Amino acid sequence: MQPRVIAVGVGPGDPELLTLKGARLIREADVVVTPVSDPKKSSIAQSIVKQLLDPVRQQLVTHVFPMKKDQSGLEEDWAASAREVAEYVLQGKTVAFITIGDPFLYSTFLYMYHQLQKLHPEIPVEIVSGVSSINTAAALAGLPLGLSDERLAILPATYEEGDLARTLEEFDTIVLMKVHRVFGRIRLLLEKLGLKDKAVYVRRVGLPGEAVFHDLDLVTEDDLNYLSMIIVKK
Amino acid sequence: MQPRVIAVGVGPGDPELLTLKGARLIREADVVVTPVSDPKKSSIAQSIVKQLLDPVRQQLVTHVFPMKKDQSGLEEDWAASAREVAEYVLQGKTVAFITIGDPFLYSTFLYMYHQLQKLHPEIPVEIVSGVSSINTAAALAGLPLGLSDERLAILPATYEEGDLARTLEEFDTIVLMKVHRVFGRIRLLLEKLGLKDKAVYVRRVGLPGEAVFHDLDLVTEDDLNYLSMIIVKK
Numbered sequence: 001m002q003p004r005v006i007a008v009g010v011g012p013g014d015p016e017l018l019t020l021k022g023a024r025l026i027r028e029a030d031v032v033v034t035p036v037s038d039p040k041k042s043s044i045a046q047s048i049v050k051q052l053l054d055p056v057r058q059q060l061v062t063h064v065f066p067m068k069k070d071q072s073g074l075e076e077d078w079a080a081s082a083r084e085v086a087e088y089v090l091q092g093k094t095v096a097f098i099t100i101g102d103p104f105l106y107s108t109f110l111y112m113y114h115q116l117q118k119l120h121p122e123i124p125v126e127i128v129s130g131v132s133s134i135n136t137a138a139a140l141a142g143l144p145l146g147l148s149d150e151r152l153a154i155l156p157a158t159y160e161e162g163d164l165a166r167t168l169e170e171f172d173t174i175v176l177m178k179v180h181r182v183f184g185r186i187r188l189l190l191e192k193l194g195l196k197d198k199a200v201y202v203r204r205v206g207l208p209g210e211a212v213f214h215d216l217d218l219v220t221e222d223d224l225n226y227l228s229m230i231i232v233k234k
Numbered sequence: 235m236q237p238r239v240i241a242v243g244v245g246p247g248d249p250e251l252l253t254l255k256g257a258r259l260i261r262e263a264d265v266v267v268t269p270v271s272d273p274k275k276s277s278i279a280q281s282i283v284k285q286l287l288d289p290v291r292q293q294l295v296t297h298v299f300p301m302k303k304d305q306s307g308l309e310e311d312w313a314a315s316a317r318e319v320a321e322y323v324l325q326g327k328t329v330a331f332i333t334i335g336d337p338f339l340y341s342t343f344l345y346m347y348h349q350l351q352k353l354h355p356e357i358p359v360e361i362v363s364g365v366s367s368i369n370t371a372a373a374l375a376g377l378p379l380g381l382s383d384e385r386l387a388i389l390p391a392t393y394e395e396g397d398l399a400r401t402l403e404e405f406d407t408i409v410l411m412k413v414h415r416v417f418g419r420i421r422l423l424l425e426k427l428g429l430k431d432k433a434v435y436v437r438r439v440g441l442p443g444e445a446v447f448h449d450l451d452l453v454t455e456d457d458l459n460y461l462s463m464i465i466v467k468k
Contacts, residue, residue, distance in 0.1 A: 009369075016255035017363060019245065023254060102365070104372040105379045105386075113378070127373035129251060131336070131363045135243075138338040139361035144347070145339045151389035152339075153405070154380065170400075171387070 001028060001094045005085055005116060005123060007103040008096050009130020010048045013206025017131045018048065025128060026052045029096035031059045031088045033081075035108045039064050044207060045098045059088075065108065074111070082115035089123050102132045106177065133205045134175055134229065140212050141200040143233040145173050157186050157230065168193055174232040180224040187216050195232055203228040235262060235328045239319055239350065239357060241337040242330050243364020244282045247440025251365045252282065259362060260286045263330035265293045265322045267315075269342045273298050278441060279332045293322075299342065308345070316349035323357050336366045340411065367439045368409055368463065374446050375434040377467040379407050391416050391464065395423055402427055408466040414458040421450050429466055437462040 006025050011017030026032060026049055036043035043062065053060060063081045065074060088095045099109035104127060116125060134154065138145045146152045150172035157164070157176035168174050168190070179186055179201070190196040201213040203225045213219050216230075240259050245251030260266060260283055270277035277296065287294060297315045299308060322329045333343035338361060350357060368388065372379045380386045384406035391398070391410035402408050402424070413420055413435070424430040435447040437459045447453050450464075 009365075011253065012363075014255065016258070017253050019251050019253055019365060020257060021248065021250035024250070102369045104369055104377075106381065110378050110381045129246075129365045129370040129373055131243075131253060131365055132369060135336045135338055135366060136363040139363055143338075144344050146388065147340065147344045149390050149392065151387065151393075151401075153385065153387050155385035155405075156383050158383065159385075166404075167385075 002124065003089045003092045003094055004126055005089060006094060006096045006126045006128060007099060007109045007113070008128045009099055009102040009107065009109075009132075010045060011131040011206070012101055012133035012136045013044065013048065013204070013210075015048050015051065017136070017206065019128065019130065022128050022130060023052055025094075025126075026096045026098070027054075028094065029058065030093035031061060031085075031095040032098065033061045033063060033085060033095060034098045035065050035112075036062050037065065045100050048100070049098055059093075065111075075115075078111045078115045079119065082112055082119055085112070086116065086120040086123055089120075099130075100133070102130045103127050104129070105132050105134070133227070136205045137175075137202040137229055138231055140205060140210075141202050141214075141231050143173070143200060143231050145175070145231075157182050161185075161189055164189060165193060168195060168232060172234050176230040176232070178226075179230050180226055180228055183219065183224055186230060187219075190216065190230075190232065195234070198234055199230050199232045201228065201230050236358065237323045237326045237328055238360055239323060240328060240330045240360045240362060241333060241343045241347070242362045243333055243336040243341065243343075243366075244279060245365040245440070246335055246367035246370045247278065247282065247438070247444075249282050249285065251370070251440065253362065253364065256362045256364060257286055259328075260330045260332070261288075262328070263292065264327035265295060265329040266332065267295045267297060267319060267329060268332045269299050269346075270296050271299065279334050282334070283332055293327075299345070309349075312345045312349045313353060316346055316353055319346070320350065320354040320357055323354075333364075334367070336364045337361050338363070339366050339368070367461070370439045371409075371436040371463055372465060374439060374444075375436050375448075375465050377407070377434060377465050379409070379465075391420050395419075398423060399427060402429060402466060406468050410464040410466070412460075413464050414460055414462055417453065417458055420464060421453075424450065424464075424466065429468070432468055433464050433466045435462065435464050
């Protein structure tokens, strides 16, 4: 195989939602890099792919990146990680970089991609698309994201109320990401707009703790989680 | 297996972008239904899955549905198709319904789903998410759909100019679907908004005729296709 970085989107959590191509390229890679948010906790990405890995033949590397809203303070961490990945490729190796969901939609990989383009634009990067947790959340909630002429908006729930309200009014389907920190505020806004009955809260799709709440009033503090979203479907 | 309808999203075109779960469930199904747009042409969905099918053991069914903007005239066709699919399930069979991309995002399956819910709400429907062509198009174009706090809008390009302009101004990434009939108008609008240089036209992702145009001025009438989109990334 040509030495390169291969970003593999491994889907939302169920190891069976990995693509055939992703599974093959992870098996064939010389180096498999998995980002973890906390070195003491087991990595979600790692648990999805662990049955494909061969610790004897492959070099398995974990890089630690805290999951936090503001990744700007981590730029040097990402740069160091990109330099290490580039080094493997310059040694003639293929590096599979594991990322949950799809590499081009709110993924951890995009921080690595940015640094690779900046520091090593000569290194080939292949993107293997994956199933996004948004698609699987919609299926679990029973809410199609879009049909025929409908409009879909996907945005963080952390925007200010006026912006959110306008998007909620103008679009047919709205996916609010990162709701865990602003859940109470969003619930109130949806109530005010008469959309609370059309909203579903989906938590940890395809992972331990997966849950779907068709009634937002039943969601308690304990039900909130970083990997969660609200889908509003008119 | 429990008798049911299984909607399998088979990804944008590359047979290797099918999920492990989708491949397994297609192999295990008693009946495999593929929608085709024209009985004289070969079906895209069929070509993606053909290596998984066993014509001796499995019942392979094709249903014809013209690809057209307005599907409302086809309601009776979809109802008849849903009744046939329901009949298989009532006979104790598992039916895999093949759909390009993801079943819950602008898919053919959603018409079938609507009829099944209306006519046979008792029949279990399982959704197997797939890779959407939007994700793969973004990867091909080298344009991430969303990162950190960015906002993403996905909508048909057929909306009127005022609506499109507002969405193009307010969002960070905009995916315009169904551009083939209104391409000239959209190119003019993007030029007017100063966004033409930030737009990429992607045609037939993962299929014969796949192409990416980073310069919209190089797109001619012959390059336009039903399976195409413009991605605008600021």
